[in-house]
Amino acid sequence: MSTKTRQTKQKKAIFDVLEIEDTHLQADEVCRLVRKRVKNISLATIYRNLEAMTHKGVLHEVCVSGLPRWYEVKKYECHGHLFCKKCEQLFDVVDCGMCFAKNRMESKMNFCGEEVMFLVMGRCKECSEKIGEDNE
Numbered sequence: 001m002s003t004k005t006r007q008t009k010q011k012k013a014i015f016d017v018l019e020i021e022d023t024h025l026q027a028d029e030v031c032r033l034v035r036k037r038v039k040n041i042s043l044a045t046i047y048r049n050l051e052a053m054t055h056k057g058v059l060h061e062v063c064v065s066g067l068p069r070w071y072e073v074k075k076y077e078c079h080g081h082l083f084c085k086k087c088e089q090l091f092d093v094v095d096c097g098m099c100f101a102k103n104r105m106e107s108k109m110n111f112c113g114e115e116v117m118f119l120v121m122g123r124c125k126e127c128s129e130k131i132g133e134d135n136e
């Protein structure tokens, strides 16, 4: 197999895994799943491809400082994330109020926006209900 064919195959496997899982995955999870399809693919190759695809706008990355990044297939133009600090789960939220804020900020500054990162940190419903139970 030529190098180019192999690279295309690796890239496709990474994209397919993210699309099939249909959620946010960290590089090590992507790696575990991709290895079922492409044997011996290195974590460095996974990282390189994830970064390249994010740069091209195929994938979207979510960064929470101090934690590995999550990657997802870019679906809707404007969607925000809620991050639960307790269970470290990430939730997608589509809210047109966000698009409204984006448009307003852009027109105020004559700015051409491409990427929106909206992240709210806190506790999810389940973890909030657990407060008290685990004596925190």
Ligand SMILES: [Zn+2]
Pocket: 084, 085, 086, 087, 088, 089, 123, 124, 125, 126, 127, 128
């Ligand atoms: Zn939680």
Ligand SMILES: [Zn+2]
Pocket: 024, 072, 079, 080, 081, 091, 092
């Ligand atoms: Zn998302």
